[in-house]
Amino acid sequence: MEFGENIKKERKRQGLTLEELAVRSSVSKSMLSMIERGEKNPTIQVASQIAEGLGVTISYLLGENQKREVVVIRSGKQLVYKDETTGIERHLLSPSFPTKGIEFILNVIPPMQETGVFPAHKSGVKEYIYVSDGRIKIELGHEPESYDLEAGDSIYFEADVTHRFINPSNQECRYYLVIDSSQLT
Incomplete structure (x- = not known):
């Protein structure tokens, strides 16, 4: 799942271990590991805790990080x-x-x-x-x-x-x- 992969990429980009992210997010290391591997889909609450622990938004972790000044998101294409x-x-x-x-x-x-x-x-x-x-x-x-x-x-x-x-x-x-x-x- 892209969401879990994006968590792992962002965690590694910030130089954090699973243990460090677990402390920052109050989500267990084992749960984080399962989410990163795509074995578990987090609740919105847990996703929010992880995003907050990484200092980013849930939307960012979903892959919405376009850099253009004008962006049109068509009906049915929103994340x-x-x-x-x-x-x-x-x-x-x-x-x-x-x-x-x-x-x-x-x-x-x-x-x-x-x-x-x-x-x-x-x-x-x-x-x-x-x-x-x-x-x-x-x-x-x-x-x-x-x-x-x-x-x-x-x-x-x-x-x-x-x-x-x-x-x-x-x-x-x-x-x-x-x-x-x-x-x-």
Whole structure:
């Protein structure tokens, strides 16, 4: 699987051992090894932990690293990551430019599912969310503050805290997410 291969390439490019990445990402060495070999497909939460441990985005690890200033991504050609366990889908709607630091994403959470806890991003990363369909509960921090949003609602937060997204309803939740890491140095 390309995702696992890209993790291994990035890990080696940074001169990290599996043990070092395991510590940085809080993902076990054995799990990382299985993912790198394509034997295991990580959940979105684990993929996020690995990306954070490497200091890159999930989209970057999926192979979206075009360098042109004008990029058209045709319908049906966006990169989609589907969590086989929960059915959660992550659709990258924009190109991922690691140096520009902006990602535009559509997330789809099936009824009564959740993402699990995402690790805190580096200080300076911001997330903007707009709920287009359904309902979502967002928990921020280790002693979580909880925010309930419905279709048409939006939220902004500094993403240097753990965060979790929960669909508490019997209908699919669709929300648009902009991750802004452009202020990182």
